[in-house]
Each structure stands twice: as C-alpha cells, then as structure tokens.
Amino acid sequence: MDRLLISGGHIVDPASGYDGPGELLIEDGRIAWVGQGAPPQGPDSVLHAAGLMVAPGFVDLHCHLREPGYEEKETIATAARAAARGGFTTLCAMPNTNPPADSAAVINFVKEKARAEGVVRVLPVGCISRGRQGKELAEMAEMAAAGAVAFSDDGSPVADPRLMRHALEYSLSFGLPLMEHAEDEALAGGGVMHEGEVSLRLGLRGIPAAAEEAAVARDIALARLTGARLHLCHLSTAGAVEMVRRAREEGLPVSAEVTPHHLTLTHEAVAAPIPYDTNARVNPPLRTPWDVQALIEGLRDGVIDAIATDHAPHTLVDRLMEFDATPPGISGLETALGALMGLVHEGKIDLVTLISRLTSGPAGVIGQPLGSLAAGRPADVVLFDPDREWVVEAAAFASKGRNTPLAGATLRGKVMATLAQGVLAYRDESVGLSASGPVEAQRLGG
Amino acid sequence: MRTSTAPPTTTHWGHPHVLDLDTFTLQDIQQVLETADAMKEVLGRPIRRVPTLRGKTVAILFYEHSTRTRASFELAAKNLSADVVSMATSTSSTVKGESLVDTVRTLEAMGVDVIVMRHPQSGAPYLAARHTGCNIINGGDGWHAHPTQALLDLYTVRERLGRLEGLRTVIVGDILHSRVARSNIYGMATVGMEVTVCGPPTLLPPTFAEAFPGVRRETEIEAALEGADVVMALRLQRERQESGLLPSIEEYIARYQITPQRLSLARPGALVLHPGPVNQGVELSSEVSYGATSLIENQVANGVAVRMALLYLMLGGEG
Numbered sequence: 001m002d003r004l005l006i007s008g009g010h011i012v013d014p015a016s017g018y019d020g021p022g023e024l025l026i027e028d029g030r031i032a033w034v035g036q037g038a039p040p041q042g043p044d045s046v047l048h049a050a051g052l053m054v055a056p057g058f059v060d061l062h063c064h065l066r067e068p069g070y071e072e073k074e075t076i077a078t079a080a081r082a083a084a085r086g087g088f089t090t091l092c093a094m095p096n097t098n099p100p101a102d103s104a105a106v107i108n109f110v111k112e113k114a115r116a117e118g119v120v121r122v123l124p125v126g127c128i129s130r131g132r133q134g135k136e137l138a139e140m141a142e143m144a145a146a147g148a149v150a151f152s153d154d155g156s157p158v159a160d161p162r163l164m165r166h167a168l169e170y171s172l173s174f175g176l177p178l179m180e181h182a183e184d185e186a187l188a189g190g191g192v193m194h195e196g197e198v199s200l201r202l203g204l205r206g207i208p209a210a211a212e213e214a215a216v217a218r219d220i221a222l223a224r225l226t227g228a229r230l231h232l233c234h235l236s237t238a239g240a241v242e243m244v245r246r247a248r249e250e251g252l253p254v255s256a257e258v259t260p261h262h263l264t265l266t267h268e269a270v271a272a273p274i275p276y277d278t279n280a281r282v283n284p285p286l287r288t289p290w291d292v293q294a295l296i297e298g299l300r301d302g303v304i305d306a307i308a309t310d311h312a313p314h315t316l317v318d319r320l321m322e323f324d325a326t327p328p329g330i331s332g333l334e335t336a337l338g339a340l341m342g343l344v345h346e347g348k349i350d351l352v353t354l355i356s357r358l359t360s361g362p363a364g365v366i367g368q369p370l371g372s373l374a375a376g377r378p379a380d381v382v383l384f385d386p387d388r389e390w391v392v393e394a395a396a397f398a399s400k401g402r403n404t405p406l407a408g409a410t411l412r413g414k415v416m417a418t419l420a421q422g423v424l425a426y427r428d429e430s431v432g433l434s435a436s437g438p439v440e441a442q443r444l445g446g
Numbered sequence: 447m448r449t450s451t452a453p454p455t456t457t458h459w460g461h462p463h464v465l466d467l468d469t470f471t472l473q474d475i476q477q478v479l480e481t482a483d484a485m486k487e488v489l490g491r492p493i494r495r496v497p498t499l500r501g502k503t504v505a506i507l508f509y510e511h512s513t514r515t516r517a518s519f520e521l522a523a524k525n526l527s528a529d530v531v532s533m534a535t536s537t538s539s540t541v542k543g544e545s546l547v548d549t550v551r552t553l554e555a556m557g558v559d560v561i562v563m564r565h566p567q568s569g570a571p572y573l574a575a576r577h578t579g580c581n582i583i584n585g586g587d588g589w590h591a592h593p594t595q596a597l598l599d600l601y602t603v604r605e606r607l608g609r610l611e612g613l614r615t616v617i618v619g620d621i622l623h624s625r626v627a628r629s630n631i632y633g634m635a636t637v638g639m640e641v642t643v644c645g646p647p648t649l650l651p652p653t654f655a656e657a658f659p660g661v662r663r664e665t666e667i668e669a670a671l672e673g674a675d676v677v678m679a680l681r682l683q684r685e686r687q688e689s690g691l692l693p694s695i696e697e698y699i700a701r702y703q704i705t706p707q708r709l710s711l712a713r714p715g716a717l718v719l720h721p722g723p724v725n726q727g728v729e730l731s732s733e734v735s736y737g738a739t740s741l742i743e744n745q746v747a748n749g750v751a752v753r754m755a756l757l758y759l760m761l762g763g764e765g
Contacts, residue, residue, distance in 0.1 A: 200657035203568035203590030203628060274576075276569030320547045320577070322567040324588075 003027045004422065005039055009049025009383060013056060014356030015372035022191035024054055029422030034373055047424075048432035049383050052416055055355050056371045057089025057120075057380030059259050059362040061179070062154070063232060064329065065122070068109060068358050069098025074313040074400045076110065077268035079333070080118035082311070082399035084425035086333040087415040089380035090121045090363075090370055092308075095132070096155040097206065102127035102138040104146035111147055119425040120418075123149040123366065123382070128167045128178060134159050137167055144174040149366045150181035150414040154233060157215055159185055161222065168228035177229040177255065177365060182215035182240070183207075183284065189359065192324055194285040202271055204323060207285050213239040218246045223254050231365055232256040234310050238294030245303045249374075255307040255365045258295050260339045261330050261405070266292055269405050276323045279405040282312070283328040296348050299357055306362035307354075313401020328423040331401030337384060337390055339406065343414025344386070381420040383431065388414040459656060459759040463575045463582040465565040466591035467632040475600065475637055481755035482601050482748070484760055488525065488749055498762050499528035499575075506532040507549065508585070509565045514746060515585055515595075519562045522753035526762075531558065546570060550578040559761055563587075568625075581760050589623045594723050596629035598752040600637060602745050606717060611638035616670045616712075618702060619680035619729055621650040626680060626721045630676060631658050640718040644670035645702065648691040665700050674712040677718040679704050705731045717741055 004026045011022040011034060018034065025033040025043065033039055036092040036314045060083070066074035076093075092108055094100030107124045114122030128151045130136045133412035140151055151171065156162040164180070166373035171178055188211040193199050194204020207242065216232060220243055223230040235241060235258050261282060262345060266289050269280040280286060312329025319326055338365050341350045342356075363371030370380065389412045418426040427433065447663075461474065488496055504523040505635070508516055516532070523530045530646045531553075553561055568588030575582040586592040604610050615634055621627045621643045634641050636638055642662040643650060656664045664670035671677065686692050709716060718730065718740045726732060734740065 196652075197653055197657035200622075200651070200654055201628075203588050205623060275572045278573075303565075316547075321545060322565070322573060323569045324567040 001040060004045050004047060005033070005043035006047045006049050006054055006381065006383065009052045009054035011054045011098065011373065012352055012355050013373040014352050015056070015360040016374055018373070019291060019352055022054070022288055024373065024381065026381070026419070026422050027351045031373055031375050031377050033375060035160055043436060045433060045435045047383070047417065048434070051386055052383045052431070053351075055118070055382050055384070056373050057418060057420060058087045058358040059371050060088045060151040060309050060311070060333070061092045061231075061306050061362045062063045062335070063091045063093060063311040064096065065093045066311065066313060067097065067113065068106070071168060072315055072400070073318075076122060077112045077117040078113065078398060078400050079311065079313070080120045080122065082333040082397060083120045084420065085398050085415060086335070087337050087382035087384060087418055088120060088333060089382070089418060089420045089425070090123060090368075092123050092125050092149060092366065094152060094154045095125050095127045097406050099406075100127050100132045101125070101143075101148075102130050102132065104139070107143050107146040110137065119423070120420045123368070124149070124205045124345060125150045125152050125179065127151065128153045128158055132156060134163060137163070137170060140167075140431060141168060141174055143177055143364050148176070149368065150177045150179050150231065152181065152233065154179060154181045157181050157183045157185060161218055163404050164219065165222050165226060168226040168230065170252050177231040179231045179233050180215075180219050181233050182212055182219055184211045184214040187211035191285070192281060193270050194282040194287045196267060196288060196292050198267045198271050204270070208221040209239055209287065209291070211273075211282055212237045213243065216240040216243050220244070220252065220254060222348040223247070223252050224250075227253065229253045230255070234259050234262065234284055234308065235295060235304060236262045236287050237300070238291045240398050241298040242444040243273065245298065245301075248303060255305045256298075256303065257306040257362070257365070258299060258304050259308060259310045260332060260336045262288065263299065263307070264339050264342060265297055265405060270323075272340055277405060278319045278321065278323055278326040279330070279403050279407065281323060281326050281328050284332050296343065300349050300353060303366050305357070307336070307340065307357045309333055309361065311401075312401070313399050314403045315400070316402065319403050329403065330404050330405065331397065331399050333399060334397050335404060335406050335411065337412045337415055338390065338392070338411030342411065345412055379419055381416060381419040384413065384415045386413050388412070388416075454619060461760070463493045463571070464593050464756055464760070465571050465575060465584045466584065466631050467569070467593045467596055470633070470636060472636050475597070475633060476486055477641075478752065478755050478759065479604060481759055482751045485588050485754040485758070486748070486749040488754070492571070495525050495527060497527045498573065498758060499523070499526040502528045502559045502561065502608050502761050504528045504530050504560045504757065505553045506530065507553070507561055507563045508534050508572075509563070510586070512564055514584070515564065517698045518746070518749040521751050522750050522757055525754055526749070526757055528757065543598065544634045546574060547577045548578060550574045553574060554578045560757060570758065583756060583760075586625055588625065590629070591629045592625040592632075592721075593629045594749070594753055594756065595626050596633040597756070598745055598749045599630055599678065599719055599721075600633055601748050601752050602719065602741050605748065606741060607675070613675040614642070614673055615678060616642045616644055616674045616675040617678045618644050618667065618670065618704065619649070620682055620686060621645045621654065621680070623649070623683070630678065631661055635660055640671050646692065646698070649686065653691050667708055668711055671708055671711040673750060674716055676719065677704060677709065677712055681721065681723065682725060683730055699728060703729065703731055704734050706733050706737070709734055715739055719745060
C-alpha cells in the first residue's frame, strides 16, 4: 500500500463543484478519497498544503515538444519537466516534428519516449495530412489505434477546403477531433504581427484579423456540412469568438482554445518595452485590447472550452535574429498559471472558471477521463499559491526554450507542487512533505 | 551662416544611436541642422576635409542595394577624416552563415566606432544596437525608418525657406512601404510642420491615421495638395502592380503624378522633394522634376552635410 495525503489545502475541482477546504487521499497513483476531516485510511506520507489551492493537474491541448527532430529546441523530457513546474500533468504533443507525426510509428515513438523519460502524461496528436503537406490524408485511423487523441497540421492550416472536408468526414469513423490552425495563408500574406496601428508604426508586414476569421468561417461551414468534431486552435480575434459562439448556439460540434498570451498581451508587446521584441513574435499574432477582451469573455462564457499554452520553445540563436526572420512561438508552460492568475486578480474571471478551462474543459475536448479529482481518477494534482509573487527568470526554465516576452516580469500566482499519476513531479522546497510511514525515494525527488 | 572652422559643441548630444526620429526632440533636430550648417561650410572649401574624426572608424554595412545613401555616408565619414570600411552584403548570405548579431559584434571587436547600416527588414538596427557597443546609424530599415533622409529633407526645406514651423507638407505615393515617409512624419511633427499623406488606399490604409495621430490622410491628390508649402513624392516600386496593389503604373500616373497643373493647387513656389532615385515620368512629371522649385539635387548635396553632422555629434564630442 502507498498512500499520500494532501492536507490542509483549499480544494478546487470544477468537475465536481468542490470548492472549499479539504483533504485529498491518493492511493497507488489514483484519487482514493476527497473530503473533510480524517481520511478513511491513514497515509504513509503527508504533503502540507496549508494556504494553497489544490486542483486537478492541468491538461494542455497544444504543445510543441519538438522531439523527434528539433531536440536543440526541446525534448520530451525537458518539456515534461517544464510542464510539471507549470502544473500541467497532461500534454498533447503537436505533430509538426521531423519527421512529422503522420504515421503510427511516430505516434508510438512519442508515446514510448514519454513513458521512458517524461514525468507527465503525453498524448500524441497526429497529422491530418501526410507530411503536413496538405495534399493527401494521413493514416488517421492507424494513428488513432496507436493512441493519437486528435489530429492537426498545426503550424499550418489545411489550406485546401476540399481536403479539410474529407478529413472531417473521415474522422467520423473514429470520432476524434480535428484541431485546426485556422488561418487563411494568402490573407496572412507572410505577415509577422497583427495588422494594425502598431504594425504600421513599426513597418512590419501585418496579419489581418480577417485571415483568422475567414478560415474559422470556412471550418465552421465544413463542420456543419460533415457533422464532424472540429476544434479550433489558439483563437486570437473577437470575430472568431463571435463565430464560434454562434456555431455552438446552433449546436455544431465545435470547440475552441485560447492561449495565455492571447488572453494577457496585445500587439503593443512587439513595440515596447523592447522595440521589435522577437520574444513577442507568435502565430497567430498578439492582437488588440478589444480582441483580448472578447477572448476573456468567450472563455468566461464557455464559448472557449480550454486554455492551451501553444508552448513553442526556440533556441537563443533563433531569437537573436531580425523580427522577420525569427520563428514564431512562446515558451509558455512555466508562466501559464502566473500570467492567467493576473486575470483572476484583476476580477476578469473567477478562479473556478479559470481552473475548469485548464482541466475539465480541455479533457472534454479530447474525451479523456482527466481533469477531475473524482475518486478513481488518476492522481494528477496541482498545488498552487494564488497570491505568491515571483519574477520570471527565463534562464532558470526547465524548458530549453527561454523565449518568453514575460522575462523579468513579476507574476502573482505560483505552482508549488505537481503530482502526476500520484508521483511528485515538482515540489517547491517550501511545501512540506512528512513521512508518517515508509516513503518511496521517488516521492522525494522532483 | 556660421563661418567658424570648428563646428559648434555647445550642447550635449544624448543619442548613442540614430535609429529613428521618434526619440528626437526639437532641440536635437535643431542641433543637427545647425551642425550641418557648419559642415556645409566645410564642404564649400577648396579642400573639403577636416581632421575631426581622425583615428575613428566607421563601418558601412549595407544589406540592401543602394548607391547614393552609401556614397553619401562614405563621403561624410571621409570628409571628417574617419577611416571607412564599406561592406555590401545580402541577407541571403547571412542566412547560410553569419548572422547580423555576429557581424556587428565582429566589427566591434575590430575596433569599429560607428556602424551605418541599411537592412531590408524593419527593426534590424534595433537588434544591432542591443547587441553591440558600437554606435549604430540607421541608413534605412525595411519599411520602418530612414532618419538621415528625414533630417536632410528638413535641412533642405529650412535652407530654402529659412523656417520649418507652420509649413504644410504633403507626402504622396506609396506611404505603406515607405521608411522615408515614416521618419519624416516624426521629424516634421517635432519641428511643428503639418503633414498630409496621400496615396491610393492600398498603399495608404485607413488605419494609418490611427497609427500616426495628427497626420492628415487623403486619397485624392487635389484635396491633399491645396495650400501645401512642400510636396514630397515617394518612389513607386514596380512590384506594387505585380502584387495586386495597383492596377497599373499608368493608372497611378493618371491619379497621383505631380504635374504642373496639380502643383498649381499648392502655394505658389511650393517646394518639390523626392528621396530618389526618381522614376522619371512616374511620381513626377519631368517639368516638375526639373522645375524651378525642385530641390532634388539640393537634397543629395545636403545629405553629405547632414550625415557629417551626425557623425560629428556622435563621435566628435568625445575629444
């Protein structure tokens, strides 16, 4: 027997509605009991959570782990450690690797590698098209059988509407969502930031909001045509939020995600404090305050199901380039909670809703029994201090990607410990762990 | 006009780099223009050379084709007795090998004091300035800025009219892709000029007015020109037609070329500027281009004096 009690914390489990002081007993990697007072069985060890929130481990629908092929940017092992530090216990691995995850063999590689080296759960996403070329369908059913949880050509949209239609139709036989990077590439026109007053001042080529809106409109029309599960990645525009809202009112099987950076930053981040800050280069681009407000409202109303980091690590050399030349992306796993808690502190969203969009919301998108603290579920748990202030030190990231526009920023809200399937994957030294019986050495690691 | 042999050194110069004019105060611009007066006097001598920057090294690093700006900076540095290293390269070669940051660090290690750079990508001089101890002068970056051009434009207008404040300028053409327009907008606003920008909406988007508050936006050339003291036409790239922004160069000429008839809508004697090189018969009719109030050649001549002034202010004050 192996029992751990998380004691003295405030439990927030949006899936069950639990929001109050409580004890959480974990046994053999699963949630055994949640409640107040003494647990039904005595624990072997106790994790002291006084003053901390205890929530289901976060589920990230959208991460770039870079392995295989771009190990200089990130590996499954380093991304998993970064995830643990950020409170994430499940990562969906986007397939734009080299080779791309367009076959069962690469799906199996990612799963095996994660099992061997990753401290958190990694769920692979397969390509929609072979080689991400947008020409022919990838073997999606084979990949689904191998364990892919969704399909995406992320990094690029499926430009050909006919291929997208067929991909959606084909997916009906295995029922997994297609995660679409919704962008009309011709309208985006090689742009490098949001098209607006800031791009005009900086003389940078802009990506109009219409590039996203046109693609979202097309994809929603195709979801209506096919009845298949469409998930829209990283929404960035008010117009797209409005279209998703209407699609859901219509009852279409459409879900959506938004990133922490699109919820908290605007296109001004490209211009100041550092002019042409390559760490603010991201696709879709950071938009206007108006878009940010619409995204927050969509998140609050449930039009947007999930917050996904779109964690996109790059090397330092990648960032020491001209703004046009630097590859887009933000290393986001380790700053997500701190950045998002700013929205709670500013009264823009309540804590329970925020946590649901990091847990039960994304779990629902991929139809996995995760993101909840119900008895019997895997013991994926995060402990965080909602008020602890900390300074983002990119150089100290567990991720290889130190590309963040938040370097040096002070955030309020910090992950203090993360358990992944009952194993302590991360623990801040200030969180007390006492043994009331024999404790596995592994428990004390992290 | 000053006649002393030494340029003025009365005021402190606070700009280690010249990246754009958005950070220049009225006093900064006046200081450049007054220093340029002194440099112009040097250029009028039989031997146009002063020893002011002897022992200093200026690197001219151009990632984009240019003849006149590059020659202008080279002459400016040589007239001040600086050593000049001139390098023309292309960004395609840097993709394969040395990055911009590597290049500017290498130049710094070799003892270069000032790097004058031109780059096809907006913001590149900011990257260079952040990663080297050299002083950077932006010789034009992408669509973004061309501060020395704007300063020489101000100098040229001031030389002819004796003042800048209150003058009305119209900048005509491909505003969207123009670094000259952007830098002039900042410079002209700072000295108290009124600026109208004019062009077809594909080359002058409606949001431009939000990006540059205080600038008037017009799409009709006749309305824009009315009452103007200064008319600045911008070079039109032929590729704008190929990329679907204009139906044809002919239609552009019909709607936006500065002709004597259109120029008559401006104030009598309105000055005509162009950053060059002129596409003859496109942006300007030849009567206007070679007309009595055209200052295009003065702009070229003054460019050397203004660039000497900047090099002097950045390096000469160190003794």
